[in-house]
Amino acid sequence: MKYNMLDQVWFPLYITLKISLVSSLIVAILGTVISYLLARREFMGKWLIDSLVTLPMILPPTVTGYMLVVLLGKRGIIGQTLFNLTGISILFTWQVAVIAAFVVSLPLMVKTTTSAIEAVDRELEYVAYTLGKSELETALFITLPLAKKGILAGIILSFARAVGEFGATLMVAGNIPGRTNTMAISIYSAFQGGNSELANTLVIILVLISLLSMAITTKLVNRWKL
């Protein structure tokens, strides 16, 4: 065996799933809130929020990564404040990889979920209002349950995007063995280093994970009649 199973296969798998799951959780919650606001409310700067959220879908991930470095680095606005307050530098950690995955996968969630919410008949919400339900109650028990297929699709897409994230992650988190060497990055470096056995193993695992998550989704969605 030309590679160490624990360090070079299981750790990348573990860190990839950890980053993707945490990022998907945040995307699911924040993405749903943003999508609801974009679909149902009129407010100042709506256009700006929509554009900012969508931008990483169009930009090359390296550009997104570069902008995150500028923001989160020790001389960046957010990075500097964080460092002054806590003494922690966030770059080159798994947490910053979560931020990168979040930023690049949020547009997929928001686009899918916004159109799912827009497709819910407004009259159903109006009926709920006239029956005395607040907007929050209506959103939680009428609108979102009826948009759940779209929301689930958004979460799965975001998760898949996070698992496959490469460019932005490499820029902000690097490729530190035992810390930030995700599957996608490990595959690239194994390939670069001529270790095709390792590359093959990692590729097979990644493909299996992707197939599995798709199968689970299809099964779940088919079980829901609405």
Place this chain on the structure above:
Amino acid sequence: MGIKVDFRKRFYKDNGKKKGKEPSFTVDVNFEAGNELVVLFGQSGSGKTTTLRCIAGLEKPNGGKIKVNEKVYFDCHKRIELPPQQRSLGYVFQNYALFPHMDVKKNITYGLNGWKEDEKEKRLKEMLQLLHIEGLEDHYPAQLSGGQKQRVALARALAPKPDILLLDEPFSALDIIVRMKLREKIKQIQKDLNIPVLFITHNHVEAFTLADKVVVYHEGRVQQVGTPEEVFYNPKNRHVAELVGVNNIFDNAEIVDCGNSDNTVIRSGNMNIIARRTHHKNGEKVAWGVRPENLYLLAPHKKADENTVNIFKGTVTTVVNKGTSKVVAVELDIDKKTILVEISNRIFEEMELQPRSECLVKIEPDDLLIFV
């Protein structure tokens, strides 16, 4: 008690950017009603739904006042605007708007906020009984027929004991028999609950059979408010006349003699027509109209006796078969005016009418409507 509505709502083309722009459409509504069944009647896009939405608080008027049973829902000057949640109303939409992910039981009890479980159960039973949908409580909306869906929607709206019931074309997607049954139900419910019920329709049979009071809309404005009889037999202007089925309307007429007898003479082109006495004055420009079903067709050779008036000679141009009756278009010799006459199939057969047949059209002075 009852409802008092007086508001204006302006619509702008660019979604509310209204600086320095003329509104593209204005709804200006003013009417009052007691605890009765009020039909809002008019064509699509005439402001009926906007009225209901403003009453329900789903849309905000630009000015005015809305009051239901002494409770102020909206007052522009006092800056009162109750949210829909606090207005205590039942709203039923045309396409039912049942919650598809809840069964009938959950749909009906959805508005019973803060009720105890046993009270909810009791109210559900009452509603199921009232609308004859017992046994459907475990069904989902997708498993119901159109009529059943609308009954569930009504039950859901009535369950929390609303102060007012708003119905937006509730029966227009249902077949005629179900529709007739539900009309009876609505009438009975209104009487039993003794609350104002506002009912939108553009179907004039529905308006006539259902209403205690009809509010006629045209292009965002209320044209006439009255009993069905007043509105249908005495339309105030040509918009109302057109809506209530007066298909023969002629403009550019003039009152020439309103004087001495019980009759008024109108001059319309080269035609002199006699109507019943009106409040219009000599020389006044008016329009006149008559319902197709109120006209008579006579054979061309028929001798008129002395007392008969308003008989005009003409030629049949087209015949439309309505199934239960025939509508015959007749071109009058004077001024080449075309007038529609609706006659029974039996009379049509007896007269052996066909295109190009000659005939006489008789207008009873009592049936002639005059408006400005």
